[in-house]
Amino acid sequence: MAIFTFKGGVHPDDGKKLTMNKEIEEYIPKGDMVYPLNQHIGAPAVPVVKRGDRVLVGEKIAEAGGFISANIHSSVSGKVIAIEPRLTVNGNKVESIVIENDNLYEEIDYSLNTKPLEEMYREDVIEVIKEAGIVGMGGAGFPTHVKLSPKNEQDIDTIIVNGAECEPYLTSDYRRMIEEPEKIIVGLKIIINLFENARGIIAVEDNKPKAIKKLREMLKNEENITLNVMKTKYPQGAERQLIYANTGRYINSKMLPADAGCIVQNVDTVISIYEAVIMGRPLISRVVTVSGDCIQEPKNYIVRIGTNMRELVEASGGFSVDPGKTIAGGPMMGKALYSLEVPVTKGTSALIAFKNDEVSENEIGNCIKCGRCINTCPSHVMPYKLMNLAYAGKMEEFVKNDGMECCECGCCSYICPAKRPLTQTIASARKSILAKGKK
Numbered sequence: 001m002a003i004f005t006f007k008g009g010v011h012p013d014d015g016k017k018l019t020m021n022k023e024i025e026e027y028i029p030k031g032d033m034v035y036p037l038n039q040h041i042g043a044p045a046v047p048v049v050k051r052g053d054r055v056l057v058g059e060k061i062a063e064a065g066g067f068i069s070a071n072i073h074s075s076v077s078g079k080v081i082a083i084e085p086r087l088t089v090n091g092n093k094v095e096s097i098v099i100e101n102d103n104l105y106e107e108i109d110y111s112l113n114t115k116p117l118e119e120m121y122r123e124d125v126i127e128v129i130k131e132a133g134i135v136g137m138g139g140a141g142f143p144t145h146v147k148l149s150p151k152n153e154q155d156i157d158t159i160i161v162n163g164a165e166c167e168p169y170l171t172s173d174y175r176r177m178i179e180e181p182e183k184i185i186v187g188l189k190i191i192i193n194l195f196e197n198a199r200g201i202i203a204v205e206d207n208k209p210k211a212i213k214k215l216r217e218m219l220k221n222e223e224n225i226t227l228n229v230m231k232t233k234y235p236q237g238a239e240r241q242l243i244y245a246n247t248g249r250y251i252n253s254k255m256l257p258a259d260a261g262c263i264v265q266n267v268d269t270v271i272s273i274y275e276a277v278i279m280g281r282p283l284i285s286r287v288v289t290v291s292g293d294c295i296q297e298p299k300n301y302i303v304r305i306g307t308n309m310r311e312l313v314e315a316s317g318g319f320s321v322d323p324g325k326t327i328a329g330g331p332m333m334g335k336a337l338y339s340l341e342v343p344v345t346k347g348t349s350a351l352i353a354f355k356n357d358e359v360s361e362n363e364i365g366n367c368i369k370c371g372r373c374i375n376t377c378p379s380h381v382m383p384y385k386l387m388n389l390a391y392a393g394k395m396e397e398f399v400k401n402d403g404m405e406c407c408e409c410g411c412c413s414y415i416c417p418a419k420r421p422l423t424q425t426i427a428s429a430r431k432s433i434l435a436k437g438k439k
Contacts, residue, residue: 006244016174035306047083068143087339088345125194128280137347177267183275239251292352326340327351328348381402383423
């Protein structure tokens with residue numbers, strides 16, 4: 001059996017044993033719900049409700065603010081009590097809609113949102129996905145209806161479902177693959193049928209044998225969908241590495257997956273497509289892993305968008321000790337939190353808490369030119385050199401040395417024996433260059 005992979009990467013302790021056998025539990029929120037208007041790439045959504053309005057579960061409360069934007073729907077029934085800036089996982093305050101949960105969970109009539117699939121044209125399906133507010137749920141948050149509308153749709157021949165879940169500690173996608181594989185397969189078929197020449201690949205790392213066995217059994221009679229087993233390695237699930245591992249096609253920072261004839265969708269995103277097209281249900285919830293050596297009872301929850309993260313910690317028994325670091329997302333690419341008073345958004349895959357902050361506890365040393373950062377870099381750049389150029393403010397040389405090809409995966413910082421902040425420094429330089437380019 002072929003094992004699909006790429007050159008480079010690292011093998012951190014995956015920590016998945018804490019939650020990989022924990023079935024998904026529904027979490028019912030207790031407090032007010034907060035919906036940031038820019039929980040996606042692109043223009044912020046525009047409120048279509050006002051203070052004092054009563055809304056139902058599934059009701060649109062904000063509409064896309066541009067072509068690259070996404071609708072937002074209420075995940076509870078209740079009253080809009082504020083539209084004001086609220087803290088998010090990025091540490092910024094963002095204009096948000098705040099809803100007082102009445103705990104009745106009265107829903108809109110989802111059947112009005114769709115019709116039988118066999119009666120729907122391509123444009124109908126994409127419109128349903130757009131109306132449902134679906135975005136990439138692996139963390140990027142790119143509006144899915146835009147991704148499914150490439151200029152070269154006739155050249156799209158491969159749809160990849162990203163089941164790698166290579167970030168340590170995360171098991172939300174793994175539990176989805178075990179508990180709801182039929183939704184993944186039907187969701188993938190819906191996407192495949194949008195493109196005349198497309199086939200499907202479900203790509204899963206080989207540290208998920210139960211998911212592989214279940215999916216393989218369900219796909220045995222499917223001629224147009226393949227299950228690819230990939231080598232367990234970080235960042236196997238990064239879009240560029242995933243495409244290369246499964247197709248042999250290379251893309252760089254100036255290309256989109258569609259330029260290589262591919263479209264990549266996260267597991268949770270594919271399930272959301274199924275629920276929107278088949279069930280008429282907008283994106284109002286997602287699976288979140290709550291884990292780490294500081295959590296009393298690590299678990300996987302199906303969580304309503306807008307839920308306060310502190311509630312998830314409390315539902316998991318709280319902290320065993322005061323955490324040294326709490327992260328929204330995975331430990332490699334997630335955002336460190338200084339407050340738990342932030343909402344779950346469409347891109348929130350996990351809440352991880354550690355007893356110790358190993359990064360801040362390590363003293364930064366001098367580069368010993370060992371070359372480990374180069375050998376592990378999946379983008380094949382020279383991290384130590386890029387960091388030096390960024391420190392020196394030599395941005396033109398930074399770009400000439402492929403600094404913009406960095407995918408900010410964190411492999412170089414992880415492997416560096418001197419514990420130098422390679423990824424952070426390179427990421428800051430890239431952000432500065434991109435901002436200057438926009439001006």
